[in-house]
Amino acid sequence: MQNAHALVRDHTVLSVVVGSRAYGLDTAGSDVDRRGVFVAPAPLYWRFDKPPTHVDGPADEQFSWELERFCELALGSNPTVLECLWSPLVETRTPIGEELLALRAAFPSRHAHRTFLRYAESQFRKLEGDLRNQGEPRWKHVMHMLRLLISGRHLMERGEPLVHVGDLRGRLLAVRRGEVPWPEIEAWRAALTDDMDAALARSPLPPEPDRARVEDFLHSVRRRSVDW
Numbered sequence: 001m002q003n004a005h006a007l008v009r010d011h012t013v014l015s016v017v018v019g020s021r022a023y024g025l026d027t028a029g030s031d032v033d034r035r036g037v038f039v040a041p042a043p044l045y046w047r048f049d050k051p052p053t054h055v056d057g058p059a060d061e062q063f064s065w066e067l068e069r070f071c072e073l074a075l076g077s078n079p080t081v082l083e084c085l086w087s088p089l090v091e092t093r094t095p096i097g098e099e100l101l102a103l104r105a106a107f108p109s110r111h112a113h114r115t116f117l118r119y120a121e122s123q124f125r126k127l128e129g130d131l132r133n134q135g136e137p138r139w140k141h142v143m144h145m146l147r148l149l150i151s152g153r154h155l156m157e158r159g160e161p162l163v164h165v166g167d168l169r170g171r172l173l174a175v176r177r178g179e180v181p182w183p184e185i186e187a188w189r190a191a192l193t194d195d196m197d198a199a200l201a202r203s204p205l206p207p208e209p210d211r212a213r214v215e216d217f218l219h220s221v222r223r224r225s226v227d228w
Contacts, residue, residue, distance in 0.1 A: 004051075004052050004055045005055065005057055005058040007038050007040055007051060007052070007055065007066075008036065008038050008055050008057075008058065008062075008064045009058065011038045011039050011040065011041070011228070012036045012037065012038045012064065012092055012094075013037055013038065013039055013067070013092075013093075013094045013096040013097040013100065014036060014037040014084070014090070014092060014093055014094070014096075014097035014100055014101070015034060015035070015036040015037075015064075015090075015091045015092035015093075016034070016035055016036070016084050016087035016089055016090050016091060017032060017033065017034055017087060017089035017091060018033050018034070018035050018080075018083055018084060018087055018089075019031065019032075019033030020033075021033070021089065022083070022087045022088060022089050022163050022164065023147060023163060023164060023165055024164045024165050024166060024169050025143070025147070025165060025169060025172055025173060025176075027173075031060075031061050032061060033061045034059070034061060034062045034063070034091070035062075035063055035064065035065075035080075035084045035087075036062070036063070036064035036065075036092070037064065037065055037066075037067055037070045037084070037097070037100065038055070038064050038065075038066060038067070039066070039067045039096065039221055039225055040052075040066050040067075040225075041225045041226070041228040042222045042223070042225045042226045042228075043226065051066060052066065053065065053066050053068075053069040054066065054069060065081070067100075067218065067221060068218060070084075071107075071214050071217075071218055074104075074107040074108075074209075074214075075107055075209045075211060075214060076111065076115065077107070077108050077109060077111050077112035077115045077116070077209075078115065079112075079115065079116055079119055079148060079151065079152070079161070082107065082108060082112075082155075082161050083151070083161055083163050085100070085101060085104040085107065086104065086160055086161050086163050087163055088163060088164050096221055096224075099217060099221075100217070103213065103214065103217055104160075105159070105160075106209060106210035106213045106214050107209050107210075107214065108155060108159070108160070108161075108205055108209065109205050109206050109207060109208050109209040110156075110200060110203055110205045110206070110207050111208075111209075112152065112155050112156065112205065113152070113156055113196060113197075113200050113203075116148060116149070116151070116152030116155070116196070117149075117152070117193065117196060119148060120145055120148050120149050120152070120189075120193075123141060123144070123145040123148070124145055124189065126141070127141060127142055127145065131182065136178065137182075139175060139176050139177065139178045140176050142175055142176075142185060143172050143173070143175045143176040145189070146172065146175060146185070146188060146189065146192070147165060147172060149189065149192035149193065149196070150162060150165065150168065150192060151163065152192075152196055153192055153195045153196050153199065155205070156196050156199035156200060156203045156205065157195075157199045157203065157204075158204065159203070159204040159205055
């Protein structure tokens with residue numbers, strides 16, 4: 001893990017704040033969640049022991065992906081990864097990080113419709129289980145399930161995810177405090193799902209991500225990293 005942390009420390013190309021602070025849903029006790037992308041120098045892949053695809057730490061609430069793994073997840077419209085590319089809170093951005101951000105429109109595709117809804121459905125089923133077994137769900141998780149659908153709707157309609165929720169902050173924080181009845185939660189979820197379904201056919205997103213463009217970028221970075 002020591003060497004893995006050194007990779008993050010020495011070769012991070014992009015680091016952003018995600019979570020409640022990026023969403024505009026932070027409260028006094030909110031953590032600062034950081035996500036990053038590092039580039040393992042190409043010669044490390046010439047050994048039997050390959051570099052890690054991701055690293056926890058070294059700081060608390062910090063998680064980083066190696067560039068190739070990050071790109072793979074982004075090409076699959078992974079919601080957690082896409083929000084890193086659109087986070088309004090960028091802390092570290094090297095020239096390669098700038099290239100990555102400039103490439104961000106190449107990643108999402110209409111496959112995001114399925115990906116976002118699948119994530120939200122999984123969360124919703126767990127919350128329903130909490131409601132049945134414990135009498136109430138984990139309201140913070142309810143808030144983030146709805147926020148995920150709001151972000152997905154924006155992505156389908158406008159071609160990019162919505163990270164900062166803006167005027168929806170008050171309503172979503174009311175959900176977090178448990179002030180919104182469960183039937184209203186169900187209705188809001190259903191409406192957001194219907195909106196995503198309706199937006200699919202006319203979405204500005206392409207049917208497939210631009211995998212060739214991303215691969216060219218990755219190849220270029222690997223070549224440049226040979227002498228690091």
